[in-house]
Amino acid sequence: MKITCSREPLTAAFSLAASIAPTRSPKEILQNVKITASGGKLTLTATDMEVGIRLDIEEGVEIEVEGTALLPVGRTNAILRESNDETLTLETDDSGVIVRGSRSKFRLPGNNPDEFPPVGAFEEDKYHVISTRLFRTMVKRTVFATDTENSRFALGGVLLELTGDEVIAVGTDGRRLARMEGKGESVGGHETTGTSTIVPTRAIQLMERALDEKQDTVDVAARASDLLLRTNNAVIHSRLVEGRYPNWRQVFPKRDDAVILDMTVGPLFAALRQAAIVTDHESRGIDFTFADGTLKLEANTKDIGESQIELPIAYDGDPITLTMDHRYVADFCKVLDAEASFQLEVESSAAPALLSTDDGYGYVIMPMARDR
Structure with missing residues (x-):
C-alpha cells in the first residue's frame, strides 16, 4: 500500500x-x-x-x-x-x-x-431516517440521565423507540428520567419492538460525535442485538444493552391538581448556582418553595453555611416545598439555551417534578427527603 x-x-x-x-x-x-x-x-x-x-x-x-x-x-x-x-x-x-x-x-x-475483526457496512433495507439536528438533540438531552454504574444494566444506555413517524429517546438512572421525542421517517416498515433497543451510553455519544454537520439526515437501523447508524461517510454499529427497559411512561406524572409554572432557563439556573454554593457531595438537596409570587431556593449544610435565593414567579397559591438534588436541575438547564422557556409542574413535597418544553422534551425529577 x-x-x-x-x-x-x-x-x-x-x-x-x-x-x-x-x-x-x-x-x-x-x-x-x-x-x-x-x-x-x-x-x-x-x-x-x-x-x-x-x-x-x-x-x-x-x-x-x-x-x-x-x-x-x-x-x-x-x-x-x-x-x-x-x-x-x-x-x-x-x-x-x-x-x-x-x-x-x-x-x-x-x-x-x-x-483484524471485520466491521460491517450498512446494508439494511429497513431503517429510520432522522434529521441530524433531532438526533443530536435527542442524545444531548437524554444521555446525561443514564446510569453506567448501576447493576441494572438496562439503565446504562439510552432507549430508542422508533415507530412509523415517531422517534423517542429515553434516559434514566432511577432518580430522574429524560425523554425527547420528534418525527422521523420509517423506510421499509422499520420499527423497534418492546423496550429492548437500549444503546450503551458510550456508543450513542460516539454516534452523536460522528454526525456530519453538513448532512441533513442520518439513517438508523435497529436489529435484534445491535443498532447501526449511517452518515455520509461513516457507519457505526453497537451491541445493545441486554435486558428490558422499565416502563418509562408510568414515570411521567398525570395529575389534575398540579401547579404549572411558565419559567425561563437562565434566571432559574443562575439562582440555582447561587443556592448550591453551600452544598457539598453529602448534602445536595435544595428546598424549592413556591409561595406568594416567589420561588425561594434554600440550602443548609453543616460546617459550610446557608443560602437563600429568591426568584419572582407567577404563583400565589398555597405554599409548596419540594426538595430536589441541585445537580439534576442543573443538568436540565445545561442542555437548553438560557433564553429557552419551559413549564415546571409541581404538586406536593412527595410528588415528582416535571419539567417540559414545547419541542418534545420532558424531564422528571424524584423528590428528596427533607432534612429539616
Missing part, C-alpha cells in the same frame, strides 16, 4: 476511529485502526468488539498502490497531531508502516491486517 493524504481530514477521521479502539485489551490487535486503500478512497475501521466504526475519506486522497495496514492508535495519533505538513504519505513494507512528511519520517511496526 502507498497513499498520499491530506493531513487534516485524516487526523479528524483517525481521531474518531481511535476513540473506539480500547486502550487496554487482551486482544492487542484491537489497539489499532485498520486502513484500507481501495476504489479511490481510504476506509478506516476500529472496534472494541462492542462498538465498531467504518469511516471513508475521499477528500485529498491519492492512492498509488492499493492495500491495507494497521496503525497503532497512540503513536499514530501523536504523529498526526504534531505534524505541520499539509499532506502525509503512508507506505507499507515487510516490516511495517512508514509515515512520511516533507521533513519527517516514522516507521511503525505492523501487525497482520487480515487478523
